[in-house]
Amino acid sequence: MAGLQNTLNQPQLYRDEHLFIDFHQQAAVLDSQRMTLTRKEYDLLALLVRHAGEIVPREALLMRVWGYGSEIRTRTLDVHIRRLRKKLGVYADQYIETIFGIGYRFQPFHAPRFAQSTPEGRPLAVSA
Amino acid sequence: MAGLQNTLNQPQLYRDEHLFIDFHQQAAVLDSQRMTLTRKEYDLLALLVRHAGEIVPREALLMRVWGYGSEIRTRTLDVHIRRLRKKLGVYADQYIETIFGIGYRFQPFHAPRFAQSTPEGRPLAVSA
DNA sequence: CCCCTTTTTACAAAGCTTTTACAACTTCGC
DNA sequence: GCGAAGTTGTAAAAGCTTTGTAAAAAGGGG
Secondary structure (H helix, E strand, O other), rough: OOOOEEEOOOOOOOEEOEEEEEEEOEEEEEOEEEOOOOHOOOOOOOHHHHHOOOOHHHHHHHHHHOOOOOOOOOOOOHHHHHHHHOOOOOHHHHHHEEEEEEEEOOOOOOOOOOOOOOOOOOOOOOOO | OOEEOOOOOOEEEEEOOEEEEEEOOEEEEEOEEOOOOOHHHHHHHHHHHHHHEEEEEEHHEEEEEEEEOOOOOOHHHHHHHHHHHHHHHHHHHHHHHEEEOEEEEEEEOOOOOOOOOOOOOOOOOOOO
């Protein structure tokens, strides 16, 4: 698999064509430019990237990044997603997908996308 | 034989010549292309496919997918069936049969079809 | 205080579901 | 066969929920 692994068997690194993340140093680099992320922005990005290719439900994000239980109603996740996307620049929509009604998914840069065969319908399948 | 079975003895997978469904991941693939289904569309398709070859009465579908009792009058089932058929493309009519006055039946791709002037196949129990 | 980060608020936009209205079809009695 | 009554197909609109966005408010560390 991808990055070197530590004793907890968690990758220490993520790397694709444009994005590089060092989970140990908690640093992200986009096209050779260091991203300046706030703590929450980094935590959110890191969590998504560690689960690259998988849908991460809103609930899970709110729990693991904010410690919020499902009873808390907040829009702060949306706002942080937006700021992350802004900092991801032109790749934003390719990297961070919205799974309507469920959560978000980080996709490695060249991950195969399942194209849309039907004229209507939106870019994502259901999953939980 | 069908897919692997979990501890509840429900198949986890469905597969035929064109359609593949992973009930655990709640994802459907048609001719190697992931179908983009909304939640209700997936629930409806999954219920029909789990009972492949059997007639599933409208009442049962409305109860199990929508939680509607028999007193509720709605056309939303018809509309969802239509959208499913659209997304099933050219196989639509082969996969989803209308059993007039009773309900619908999902047929595996190469299943032999019998005349349906006298609908056979045991209906699914309506009770929850 | 000041600056930076985080959260909330309010509204806009997008997505999904349901209803509505009418066309097409099936069944059944005549 | 024919017509009536009921059922299903279909397209479009309405309704509701979720997400995007900008701006203001709230927190927190120096």
